[in-house]
Amino acid sequence: xxxxxxxxxxxxxxxxxxxxxxxxxxxxxxxxxxxxxxxxxxxxxxxxxxxxxxxxxxxxxxxxxxxxxxxxxxxxxxxxxxxxxxxxxxxxxxxxxxxxxxxxxxxxxxxxxxxxxxxxxxxxxxxxxxxxxxxxxxxxxxxxxxxxxxxxxxxxxxxxxxxxxxxxxxxxxxxxxxxxxxxxxxxxxxxxxxxxxxxxxxxxxxxxxxxxxxxxxxxxxxxxxxxxxxxxxxxxxxxxxxxxxxxxxxxxxxxxxxxxxxxxxxxxxxxxxxxxxxxxxxxxxxxxxxxxxxxxxxxxxxxxxxxxxxxxxxxxxxxxxxxxxxxxxxxxxxxxxxxxxxxxx
Amino acid sequence: xxxxxxxxxxxxxxxxxxxxxxxxxxxxxxxxxxxxxxxxxxxxxxxxxxxxxxxxxxxxxxxxxxxxxxxxxxxxxxxxxxxxxxxxxxxxxxxxxxxxxxxxxxxxxxxxxxxxxxxxxxxxxxxxxxxxxxxxxxxxxxxxxxxxxxxxxxxxxxxxxxxxxxxxxxxxxxxxxxxxxxxxxxxxxxxxxxxxxxxxxxxxxxxxxxxxxxxxxxxxxxxxxxxxxxxxxxxxxxxxxxxxxxxxxxxxxxxxxxxxxxxxxxxxxxxxxxxxxxx
Numbered sequence: 001x002x003x004x005x006x007x008x009x010x011x012x013x014x015x016x017x018x019x020x021x022x023x024x025x026x027x028x029x030x031x032x033x034x035x036x037x038x039x040x041x042x043x044x045x046x047x048x049x050x051x052x053x054x055x056x057x058x059x060x061x062x063x064x065x066x067x068x069x070x071x072x073x074x075x076x077x078x079x080x081x082x083x084x085x086x087x088x089x090x091x092x093x094x095x096x097x098x099x100x101x102x103x104x105x106x107x108x109x110x111x112x113x114x115x116x117x118x119x120x121x122x123x124x125x126x127x128x129x130x131x132x133x134x135x136x137x138x139x140x141x142x143x144x145x146x147x148x149x150x151x152x153x154x155x156x157x158x159x160x161x162x163x164x165x166x167x168x169x170x171x172x173x174x175x176x177x178x179x180x181x182x183x184x185x186x187x188x189x190x191x192x193x194x195x196x197x198x199x200x201x202x203x204x205x206x207x208x209x210x211x212x213x214x215x216x217x218x219x220x221x222x223x224x225x226x227x228x229x230x231x232x233x234x235x236x237x238x239x240x241x242x243x244x245x246x247x248x249x250x251x252x253x254x255x256x257x258x259x260x261x262x263x264x265x266x267x268x269x270x271x272x273x274x275x276x277x278x279x280x281x282x283x284x285x286x287x288x289x290x291x292x293x294x295x296x297x298x299x300x301x302x303x304x305x306x307x308x309x310x311x312x313x314x315x316x317x318x319x320x321x322x323x324x325x326x327x328x329x330x331x332x333x334x335x336x337x338x339x340x341x342x343x344x345x
Numbered sequence: 346x347x348x349x350x351x352x353x354x355x356x357x358x359x360x361x362x363x364x365x366x367x368x369x370x371x372x373x374x375x376x377x378x379x380x381x382x383x384x385x386x387x388x389x390x391x392x393x394x395x396x397x398x399x400x401x402x403x404x405x406x407x408x409x410x411x412x413x414x415x416x417x418x419x420x421x422x423x424x425x426x427x428x429x430x431x432x433x434x435x436x437x438x439x440x441x442x443x444x445x446x447x448x449x450x451x452x453x454x455x456x457x458x459x460x461x462x463x464x465x466x467x468x469x470x471x472x473x474x475x476x477x478x479x480x481x482x483x484x485x486x487x488x489x490x491x492x493x494x495x496x497x498x499x500x501x502x503x504x505x506x507x508x509x510x511x512x513x514x515x516x517x518x519x520x521x522x523x524x525x526x527x528x529x530x531x532x533x534x535x536x537x538x539x540x541x542x543x544x545x546x547x548x549x550x551x552x553x554x555x556x557x558x559x560x561x562x563x564x565x566x567x568x569x570x571x572x573x574x575x576x577x578x579x580x581x582x583x584x585x586x587x588x589x590x591x592x593x594x595x596x597x598x599x600x601x602x603x604x605x606x607x608x609x610x611x612x613x614x615x616x617x618x619x620x621x622x623x624x
Contacts, residue, residue, distance in 0.1 A: 060482075084478065084513075091502035092471040092509045099475020102461075103483065107475075123502065126465045127472055131453055 024322030046074025070110035113154030142195035143284030159289025223253035365424035381421035414469025419451035467500025496528030558584025
């Protein structure tokens with residue numbers, strides 16, 4: 001009997017062209033963003049939750065064996081009797097969070113974005129979203145924030161989660177915003193999926209006098225040539241790119257969109273319609289199904305036909321490696337964003 | 346079925362549940378009537394022996410929670426909720442119709458007394474774990490019951506919940522498995538190694554009982570033992586039931602997961618049931 005010919009697996013490894021001695025180590029960059037000399041704050045989510053929980057006895061925390069890697073360990077230490085270690089079992093963690101919410105509690109459930117969006121989707125949508133229960137799912141390692149490869153890189157989590165009715169989706173930029181957003185989602189009566197930056201998190205938006213508002217996109221910086229529409233840490237990147245481009249005489253505005261769903265289409269369309277600007281979306285996510293396509297659809301629906309470009313990760317399984325290397329490679333570093341915009345003008 | 350002494354009234358309740366189910370099945374001309382007839386005795390014991398609830402206040406904080414994982418068993422639970430006075434009898438004719446409070450698959454938002462949205466199997470026991478944790482936090486002595494099907498034990502998430510309930514010592518959680526050995530494509534025991542079922546739960550740390558789910562005396566004794574058990578274990582009652590129990594010509598149908606019943610057969614089934622009405 002002849003064996004069917006199996007398709008050959010592609011060879012993943014192609015040597016990088018990098019000068020000897022310039023190669024970076026993956027391990028040094030796991031989960032933490034390169035802070036680029038900025039002020040950072042440790043575990044802003046964990047500390048905000050602890051502070052919030054003082055006056056909110058309804059708040060409980062659950063994790064699926066990732067408290068240390070989602071900053072929930074801070075809460076677990078402060079409130080051991082309100083912390084549930086659910087083990088390496090995302091389905092029961094999410095279902096149990098739904099059960100606790102049914103009984104009047106406000107559960108914050110944490111894991112990695114890959115596990116919540118891919119493995120636990122059915123439990124989130126049916127046990128939580130369909131009944132509009134106030135469970136807050138807070139997930140580390142969004143997009144390309146780890147060099148471990150596709151098993152840990154949630155490059156399509158927004159595409160997955162955006163299709164879920166009732167769900168509010170938050171992609172915060174920095175420590176200040178994570179602190180504010182944690183408090184805001186605790187007050188929101190429905191389910192929330194929040195992307196989390198953990199560990200030493202850069203502080204960016206404080207200096208712009210910004211204050212997070214659930215469901216609101218806000219101009220962080222004005223500019224007449226380019227309008228960046230960005231979420232997550234890409235707002236930090238485009239703010240830096242805007243400074244670099246300013247030196248070249250390119251005036252860039254930045255509209256920060258931390259709430260991916262429901263999208264603040266009114267503000268996005270109004271800013272885009274001001275005219276004369278190249279609209280550039282920037283997201284730490286695949287170009288498929290995330291902020292960029294959501295903004296494009298909003299503009300089309302509103303009849304706002306403006307020049308449009310998208311910065312995001314390719315629709316592909318990404319390489320392993322060190323984050324600065326990968327961010328350059330996939331076009332989301334400050335240098336890569338700056339070069340892209342120059343090329344488009 | 347089979348009842349003695351004080352459980353005679355339970356036989357009457359089970360008979361009424363079967364009758365409600367047949368009337369609803371007739372509305373749609375088909376449906377999960379086999380499961381409803383099979384599990385009627387277990388539901389009679391649940392709603393007329395074990396559960397604490399207030400018919401006029403389905404969300405009473407002191408109630409025992411009853412979570413139906415298996416959304417397609419809605420016809421069975423509606424039948425019990427009607428008999429319990431939680432749903433009005435005059436809505437029987439709306440089952441599965443547009444704008445009904447009783448859709449074909451059970452959903453919390455539609456129906457008083459339907460605590461959770463079921464239908465995607467392998468969810469109920471995990472939600473029950475969370476509710477049992479929540480009740481303990483509130484020092485509320487209510488039980489959480491979760492009715493599962495045997496086929497649902499094939500879902501890995503069920504076993505995550507099985508382990509979690511032991512980890513958290515949820516002695517306020519009672520799982521009820523309707524073991525009728527019938528899933529969509531055939532016998533459950535030929536699909537995913539479901540036996541020995543009680544021994545598995547025991548090995549995971551549960552207080553497990555296996556009973557004839559159509560023997561009211563045995564089901565009552567098992568519920569009593571589950572509630573009274575002195576220990577930190579979650580409790581499971583595996584109820585071995587017969588699909589279509591009580592209507593012999595339907596019991597004999599080979600494929601009974603989603604049963605087809607000819608229009609004239611509903612009246613025949615009802616007349617058989619009426620002849621067997623317990624005194």
